[in-house]
Amino acid sequence: MKKFSVHEICTHLHGITDGKTSAMVSSAGSPETAQPYQITFLGNKKFERLWPKSKALVAVVDKNSVLDPGPGRALIKVDSVELAMCRVLELFRPVAVRFENNIHHSAVIHKSAEIGSQTKIGAGVYVGAGCILEHNVTIYPNVTVLDGCFIGSGTVIWPGTVIRENCRIGLRTIIHSNAVIGADGFGFVKCPVEGLVKVPHIGNVVIGDDVEIGAAVCIDRAKFASTVIGNSCKIDNLVQIGHNCIVGEHCIIAGNSGLAGSVKLGRGVVIGGGSSIKDHVTIGDGATVGGGSGVISDVCAGDTVLGYPALKATVTLKHWASIKEKK
Amino acid sequence: MKKFSVHEICTHLHGITDGKTSAMVSSAGSPETAQPYQITFLGNKKFERLWPKSKALVAVVDKNSVLDPGPGRALIKVDSVELAMCRVLELFRPVAVRFENNIHHSAVIHKSAEIGSQTKIGAGVYVGAGCILEHNVTIYPNVTVLDGCFIGSGTVIWPGTVIRENCRIGLRTIIHSNAVIGADGFGFVKCPVEGLVKVPHIGNVVIGDDVEIGAAVCIDRAKFASTVIGNSCKIDNLVQIGHNCIVGEHCIIAGNSGLAGSVKLGRGVVIGGGSSIKDHVTIGDGATVGGGSGVISDVCAGDTVLGYPALKATVTLKHWASIKEKK
Amino acid sequence: MKKFSVHEICTHLHGITDGKTSAMVSSAGSPETAQPYQITFLGNKKFERLWPKSKALVAVVDKNSVLDPGPGRALIKVDSVELAMCRVLELFRPVAVRFENNIHHSAVIHKSAEIGSQTKIGAGVYVGAGCILEHNVTIYPNVTVLDGCFIGSGTVIWPGTVIRENCRIGLRTIIHSNAVIGADGFGFVKCPVEGLVKVPHIGNVVIGDDVEIGAAVCIDRAKFASTVIGNSCKIDNLVQIGHNCIVGEHCIIAGNSGLAGSVKLGRGVVIGGGSSIKDHVTIGDGATVGGGSGVISDVCAGDTVLGYPALKATVTLKHWASIKEKK
Missing domain, CATH: 3.40.1390.10 (MurE/MurF, N-terminal domain)
Incomplete structure (x- = not known):
């Protein structure tokens, strides 16, 4: 002690x-x-x-x-x-894992991967071909990093997390357990003969510096180009970020929320827990979405919205007061 | 057969x-x-x-x-x-895994961990330094238990689950696959120079006896002291329990629900699926929260609340009836 | 390139x-x-x-x-x-894993499992006794497949996913990372002496052909018989499907949604993101549930419902308009 x-x-x-x-x-x-x-x-x-x-x-x-x-x-x-x-x-802070060697003998690291100095890799970890892990990265046990990923210096990835191929994680970022970075986006083309045809997602996910990603968060890869999480964003547990979302710097997204595909958040947006944002919606810099909201149209910079459908918080609060009065 | x-x-x-x-x-x-x-x-x-x-x-x-x-x-x-x-x-009930030896040769168990008799540990499991697993514990493949955890007799942990450092799990408890026990709580201090500074979470999670935790459930560790799940609680899949929550005995929490930080549930509280509870809210003994509710203020013992904002169920049902009438 | x-x-x-x-x-x-x-x-x-x-x-x-x-x-x-x-x-599409041998030497495959030709199994995978993996199946690293499962030809299972015992996955199906197929359903009997007694779930999950299951999706096994996902269904990330649900062919379920136990979806049902469906509800062929809805009663074939409680979309949209007017 x-x-x-x-x-x-x-x-x-x-x-x-x-x-x-x-x-x-x-x-x-x-x-x-x-x-x-x-x-x-x-x-x-x-x-x-x-x-x-x-x-x-x-x-x-x-x-x-x-x-x-x-x-x-x-x-x-x-x-x-x-x-x-x-x-x-x-x-x-207590020690989470006493790494006896920097790289555990049971980790499977492709011979073409580059591993920086002082980087620690736990038991049962898989690191695919062509990955670059800079120095002082910590990968806890049973993490999977598929081919071609880049993980910046000082980043920590907790057990059970999966980083799919060709994603980029910045410096000093923390990804909690059982998160999934870079699964295929949810896109299908309805065809008369073939039925629902899968849209291949050959883009990736790019996560900035000083980001924190909660446990069991899912951030889908882009169709092409990148799904982007800006520097210093903080994302709570069990959040879904759809393909091609662009999340600006310093955003805070609380637990159980979901951003559908191609949502754009400006800088410093705050999303309360359990909220849903419709696809292609844009939320301006510094806007706030109250917890449990359903946002189905764009939100101006600096506005505070609440409710489902999300309206200016003052409007929703007045509506809520009217429900209570009727009791 | x-x-x-x-x-x-x-x-x-x-x-x-x-x-x-x-x-x-x-x-x-x-x-x-x-x-x-x-x-x-x-x-x-x-x-x-x-x-x-x-x-x-x-x-x-x-x-x-x-x-x-x-x-x-x-x-x-x-x-x-x-x-x-x-x-x-x-x-x-069919057999899930035919363990040929109690401890699979590919499991990585720190030499300082204590493993009780009849405890079974599957392939690819990691058990960290100083862990104590009592007798008759079953750890399925690819589970990760970080340093200093205690797991009581008769407890079963299904594949892919992560137990972070220094957490305590009681007797005869079941934790389903890909759950995350003890990830850091979601807390940041906004500083003029440094931006959002992470609040280290050096507490733990304490789970009682005869508890059942669903698949992909996330229970965050406390800032200090413990996030507590009382004896005989039953928690469904994909539920989020924030840091420093105190969940009383015999509570039932249905799927996709979220408790923000420092929520207190009394004894025997029932939370319907898809509900969100605001941080620091207290819900009294035997209270019921209807499915899909958003609870933003305290609930008295024995009350039944519903809707967002959650009001007495009778009030919400009257409001719902008025919406239908207007059609 | x-x-x-x-x-x-x-x-x-x-x-x-x-x-x-x-x-x-x-x-x-x-x-x-x-x-x-x-x-x-x-x-x-x-x-x-x-x-x-x-x-x-x-x-x-x-x-x-x-x-x-x-x-x-x-x-x-x-x-x-x-x-x-x-x-x-x-x-x-880039290569996700360069498999150097079809079966990685660190995979643990029970000697009684049958593995088809051209099937690839990654590092740290566990395949239990009596499993049948047909030909041309791809199992990425750190997946766990417990005893007695069947996985059809051409199916791909991404890293970290767990398939519990005795489940059946069809042909050409894709299961994304950290999904959990076949965890126990959420069922307890309230007994005066014993308290909440767990209902054992000895059924399984049966997933059809050409299905796509998102990251961190949880599909619970049936009490008896099967939880069924029909051919060509597409399920987004972080969706919960309760025990004994029957999902018809060609359904689309968007992210963060939850189906409670024994829900029945007809053919071609579309469920918007963040929706909750109450247990035992039936939704008819070709019906649509708008995003963020809470469905608490049956929906007729072809209908479009929205809101919480979910009503015909026209009724809900009129109600929403009335809230905006009052501002």
């Missing part, structure tokens, strides 16, 4: 301590449930009021806080409690 | 036979489609009326039934037809 | 050329983004107007088109541009 002194953590956070700084911290907890060897985070007055009753050894608070650490405990004052929390949790 | 006489099945069910008890049964079928070597189940008068035309060899009926078995066929009378059906189907 | 002359492609399409037919084509692109070595497709007047500004080397157009190829470029005239596109894309 990892342990750090209050003083060490404070230095790591560029903070200022108040109270007993020699105590050792071995993990983190919420104010209500933290134990006497844990650090907690009090990001606002509401949480600060829990401090006297909390058992936590040390709390991270805003630099302007006037809280008293009390006997035998300590406070660490920082510019941003939330950001400090991220950094502290990172310190205590 | 397994075969049992009517007499053997009746003894197994603690039932009473009527008719020809020496006949051999080799599988089960519905009243309409059963073949002359099959057993069927007639749990109510409607099903009993199908008996004269059914080809089934034998039927399980209620102990108070006055049905006549007819020539060359038999009835088995029991206290509960539904429970008897479960027991009969269990008799005929 | 594959290359074909305009003349070769034209012969393959049984078309007529106009312009420079000796030029070499090495891939396909959209009219707007195509490069001077690419072929594009102009299926209607709107697309034809993009031709003068397009950089594409050659375009496929309707046989009645009066477009001018222009200097140094070519047109291929065909009966159906859409069908021709499918055939051209098929020509340029």
Whole structure:
């Protein structure tokens, strides 16, 4: 188990301590449930009021806080409690796999694949012909990467994920377990004689840098050219992204949502959980789609829409209020 | 193929036979489609009326039934037809994998992992450092269990499932294929300089005893402490459970539903298929959420809610009736 | 990289050329983004107007088109541009896995399984006892096929998919990555003493010929008898099909939809994305369910329904219009 002194953590956070700084911290907890060897985070007055009753050894608070650490405990004052929390949790992150060699002997790596230095490949992984994995990539067990893929430096792919042929993943991206990147798009041509004829999808998926893709997310490859996920996008679990979608940078898509084919999201779009976006719809920069919405027409930049059909949130909320009144 | 006489099945069910008890049964079928070597189940008068035309060899009926078995066929009378059906189907369950050795030679098991007696581990399975698998656990092929997990006695994990580091699974629990237990929660801090900074999730997932988790279900690990699934919960396929959710005992969650972060379900809550629950919502003991609902505020114990936004079912049904009238 | 002359492609399409037919084509692109070595497709007047500004080397157009190829470029005239596109894309499809031997040495195949000629089995695949894989089947890496399954000739199963015991897959069917075929249905009997008792599911899943199943789709096995997917059905990603569903031939089910248990779809039913169908509902031949709908009662053959609850599309669209007016 990892342990750090209050003083060490404070230095790591560029903070200022108040109270007993020699105590050792071995993990983190919420104010209500933290134990006497844990650090907690009090990001606002509401949480600060829990401090006297909390058992936590040390709390991270805003630099302007006037809280008293009390006997035998300590406070660490920082510019941003939330950001400090991220950094502290990172310190205590447990090891997921103790890789004994960089490349496990049971991994199957085609002789033509290029594997960078410090790249780790777990048991049962398949890496196909012509793949390029840059340095410091981590591929957990039982991942499959088919032929011709590129995976950028620092990227992490969790167990069970499948990357189909010729896809490109950027730098420092995280793909969670059992995701499927690059399956064929859903396209068929209705023919009088042959019935539904499959449209071959010979494009690929291109995922940017600093992206996070949730567990069991499916991002389909393009018919031609690429389905694109921009830099810094964050996509939650069980999301479907259809073929030829273009998702701008810094978008956030919450769980169980679906983008049909050729949807375009601008920069910084936020999609609430359980939403569906119709094919070929465009959603402008900075727009927000409320959870559970069904978007069937374009959304202007900066707008907030809600409901099914998705209308301006003010309109939908008024409609919802009218349903409640009638009860 | 397994075969049992009517007499053997009746003894197994603690039932009473009527008719020809020496006949051999080799599988089960519905009243309409059963073949002359099959057993069927007639749990109510409607099903009993199908008996004269059914080809089934034998039927399980209620102990108070006055049905006549007819020539060359038999009835088995029991206290509960539904429970008897479960027991009969269990008799005929086919073998999924013939494990020739308890641990397949291609499984990769860290030397520090502890594996109980009679535990079976299939081909291509990875079990990480420090894992404890109690006795009589079944791990089907191509499952990945990362470091530090605990899996209780009698638990079954179907192919392709991923259990991330430090999660705990109880006794006699079933996890279906390609589920993902313990992926990182979906949390980011918006920072002026750094953009969206990932909140590390160093907690885990704790799943109770006698739980069933469907295929491709995703249950995210907690930021700190645990995401909890209580004893005897039954979760259908493709359900998303966000980080830090607390699901009480005996809850039923139907397919394609999603619980956002920090949702709390009481004991015995039932969630219909395709429903979404907003983050931090609490749903009280014994409450029911109708299928396809969007729950955006707390639900009291025992209430039944429906629709999006989810309102008392009576209110929503009245609203639905008003839409139909306007046609 | 594959290359074909305009003349070769034209012969393959049984078309007529106009312009420079000796030029070499090495891939396909959209009219707007195509490069001077690419072929594009102009299926209607709107697309034809993009031709003068397009950089594409050659375009496929309707046989009645009066477009001018222009200097140094070519047109291929065909009966159906859409069908021709499918055939051209098929020509340029890249290789997904270069199988060096038909059966990878790391695959685990039970000695009692029968494997047809030209069938390819990738690294880390598990094939259980008594399975029959006909000829020319392709099983990509890390797929799991449990005991007693039948997989017909020409079928392709992408990485990470799980086929549970005793399921049957037809001819020329495609199953995308991380799908789960044949997990237990979601059924429990509520007993006063034992609580929720699991209903064993000893039936199977039967999938027809020329079917396509999307990534992370879950199709549950029947309690007894079979969950059935008819010939030529096309199912998109992340769809849930409950136990004992019967899906007729030529149905199309878009992404994120869910069919609860025992739903029956007739022939040629179309289900829009993100829809939910209640258990035991029957939807007649040729009916259409609009995207995002919740179907809670039977739908007649040929009808189009929409909304939640799903009503005739005309009724729902009138209701939607009334919400917009009130703003």
